[in-house]
Amino acid sequence: MTSREVLRLADVSAGYSKAAAIHGIDMILHAGDTLAVVGANGAGKSTLLRAIMGQIPLMQGEILFDAAPLSHLETYRRARLGIGYAPEGRQLFPDMIVEETLELGASRETRLERRRRIERMLEIFPKLQPLRRTRCGLLSGGEQQMVAIGRALMGEPRLLVLDEPSTGLAPRVISELYTSLRSLLVSGLTVLVAEQNARAALRFARHAIIFEDGRIVARGLARDLAKDERIVEAYFGLSGEANPAAGRAGNLP
Amino acid sequence: MLTTFFTLLVLGLLWGGVYLLMAEGLNLIYGVMKVVNLAHGDFIVLGGLLAFSLFSNYAMTPLVAFPLVALLLFVIGLIVQRGMLERITAAGPEGELRTLLATFGLSYVVSNASFLLWGSQFQSIPFLQGSIQIGPIAVPEGLAASSLIAFGVALLVHAWLTATIMGKSVHATAQSGLGAASAGLNIRKIRALAFALGSAMAGGAGALVITLIPFQTSTGGDLTVQAFTLIALGGLGNYLGAWLAAELLGLTEVFTQYYFGSNAASAVIYVVFIGVLVFRPQGLLGKVGRV
Ligand SMILES: Nc1ncnc2c1ncn2[C@@H]1O[C@H](COP(=O)(O)OP(=O)(O)OP(=O)(O)O)[C@@H](O)[C@H]1O
Ligand SMILES: [Mg+2]
Numbered sequence: 022m023t024s025r026e027v028l029r030l031a032d033v034s035a036g037y038s039k040a041a042a043i044h045g046i047d048m049i050l051h052a053g054d055t056l057a058v059v060g061a062n063g064a065g066k067s068t069l070l071r072a073i074m075g076q077i078p079l080m081q082g083e084i085l086f087d088a089a090p091l092s093h094l095e096t097y098r099r100a101r102l103g104i105g106y107a108p109e110g111r112q113l114f115p116d117m118i119v120e121e122t123l124e125l126g127a128s129r130e131t132r133l134e135r136r137r138r139i140e141r142m143l144e145i146f147p148k149l150q151p152l153r154r155t156r157c158g159l160l161s162g163g164e165q166q167m168v169a170i171g172r173a174l175m176g177e178p179r180l181l182v183l184d185e186p187s188t189g190l191a192p193r194v195i196s197e198l199y200t201s202l203r204s205l206l207v208s209g210l211t212v213l214v215a216e217q218n219a220r221a222a223l224r225f226a227r228h229a230i231i232f233e234d235g236r237i238v239a240r241g242l243a244r245d246l247a248k249d250e251r252i253v254e255a256y257f258g259l260s261g262e263a264n265p266a267a268g269r270a271g272n273l274p
Numbered sequence: 275m276l277t278t279f280f281t282l283l284v285l286g287l288l289w290g291g292v293y294l295l296m297a298e299g300l301n302l303i304y305g306v307m308k309v310v311n312l313a314h315g316d317f318i319v320l321g322g323l324l325a326f327s328l329f330s331n332y333a334m335t336p337l338v339a340f341p342l343v344a345l346l347l348f349v350i351g352l353i354v355q356r357g358m359l360e361r362i363t364a365a366g367p368e369g370e371l372r373t374l375l376a377t378f379g380l381s382y383v384v385s386n387a388s389f390l391l392w393g394s395q396f397q398s399i400p401f402l403q404g405s406i407q408i409g410p411i412a413v414p415e416g417l418a419a420s421s422l423i424a425f426g427v428a429l430l431v432h433a434w435l436t437a438t439i440m441g442k443s444v445h446a447t448a449q450s451g452l453g454a455a456s457a458g459l460n461i462r463k464i465r466a467l468a469f470a471l472g473s474a475m476a477g478g479a480g481a482l483v484i485t486l487i488p489f490q491t492s493t494g495g496d497l498t499v500q501a502f503t504l505i506a507l508g509g510l511g512n513y514l515g516a517w518l519a520a521e522l523l524g525l526t527e528v529f530t531q532y533y534f535g536s537n538a539a540s541a542v543i544y545v546v547f548i549g550v551l552v553f554r555p556q557g558l559l560g561k562v563g564r565v
Pocket of ligand 2: 067109184
């Protein structure tokens with residue numbers, strides 16, 4: 022990779038109250054890269070993403086976006102800098118209609134520009150077209166996820182951070198969602214996606230890291246990891262539960 | 275007979291405007307933002323007593339005092355939200371209970387401070403005491419002015435909340451703070467603005483209503499309950515609903531008071547309220563299945 026560095030985590034530890042939930046994380050994302058963070062329940066994926074978005078303070082280390090430290094910037098400032106975030110649980114506004122929700126993702130733009138971007142989102146997610154005036158609380162899980170991602174894209178971010186977009190969706194809807202995401206990559210968007218659903222995430226992303234107990238236990242090209250027997254065994258099981266022994270043995274250099 | 279009926283009708287509608295005026299600020303703070311402010315009525319009384327002092331010391335008319343007092347309460351609201359409520363909610367779960375307790379305390383602080391400054395006697399400002407004759411009906415000027423202003427404020431806030439990006443940001447922040455922050459909205463600023471605006475509306479309402487209803491420092495508690503009842507009846511956060519509910523209150527009160535006496539009035543009012551809440555739990559114009 023010779024392209025520009027978008028996000029860098031250097032020795033990052035973070036967590037809740039006193040206890041760290043992620044420990045000494047190092048990672049780099051370059052412009053146009055796609056990185057999947059795969060791990061079981063409670064592995065620390067969401068914690069990692071919350072640290073990147075400034076939802077929780079760092080206990081150690083540093084996060085740089087476009088080579089500038091994010092330090093103590095609040096979440097909304099990180100969003101304005103160019104990090105689009107679709108948090109765990111979607112966090113939509115149940116009483117607001119789809120159009121309004123999208124519009125709020127570009128609240129500082131002119132009315133005309135907001136309109137233009139909404140139309141663009143409806144092209145990326147055509148399913149939302151007939152639902153543009155529907156309240157978000159009434160949408161299906163897949164539609165809600167599209168609105169959450171659309172809202173994150175409305176600020177025209179350079180980095181998109183997605184927390185388990187596939188949660189609660191049928192396999193067909195998951196693959197639709199990732200197809201839409203793939204269509205965004207041509208514009209050079211960088212994507213960081215946390216998933217329990219290793220299959221979908223590893224198929225989508227170019228690079229991947231495997232997370233366990235708040236530590237990176239394997240990293241590499243997604244397609245190589247998807248072939249690694251121990252990883253397949255640990256994360257592709259129907260239950261979605263990791264087998265810790267298998268995961269740890271799968272440490273890659 | 276017919277003249278009496280129409281006079282009561284007009285009076286009822288006008289009193290509705292007065293009740294609406296006193297509930298509009300809380301409709302933003304609680305109805306939209308879901309912040310339980312038990313000091314709302316005390317803010318109204320504080321606004322009224324401030325206007326009273328401006329009148330008695332500087333002969334300032336309530337119409338001039340109205341924006342001044344509103345501005346003062348805006349600043350007080352900002353301080354309360356940023357210095358107290360924001361910290362309390364940021365401190366984790368059960369934020370609602372702690373907000374309730376904190377504003378309960380605030381209610382005491384405000385009413386006791388008012389007591390020290392103004393004492394316990396009822397205060398009022400003589401203002402617009404004439405009446406406008408429309409056909410056979412005499413419309414009291416003070417009531418008419420308050421109603422007009424209340425209706426204007428309701429329309430303005432309704433338009434602001436539903437048609438501007440800032441107003442929508444207020445709704446969004448109330449429905450998901452994390453979602454709003456992810457969208458790039460400065461949620462702390464939005465919460466502070468909403469609370470300050472609601473407080474300003476309370477203070478402004480007090481400056482006008484004290485010309486119609488004499489205030490005592492202890493009046494605040496009753497006004498708080500009345501305002502909560504109205505916005506629950508209208509459908510939380512709904513400005514047109516609150517207006518309807520206020521008119522219903524005004525009409526019920528005026529008619530029952532005339533035909534059955536004032537003791538009956540307060541009982542009938544609550545029978546009507548309970549009736550509405552039984553048959554339309556979401557309020558007159560509230561949405562069903564609100565999350
Ligand atoms: N708000 C919180 N307060 C305290 N501890 C938390 C909180 N959120 C998560 N944790 C803990 O931090 C650890 C990592 O949780 P995290 O939510 O990051 O996992 P995850 O990989 O996202 O899991 P999932 O796939 O279930 O979403 C877990 O042990 C969890 O119990
Ligand atoms: Mg998670």
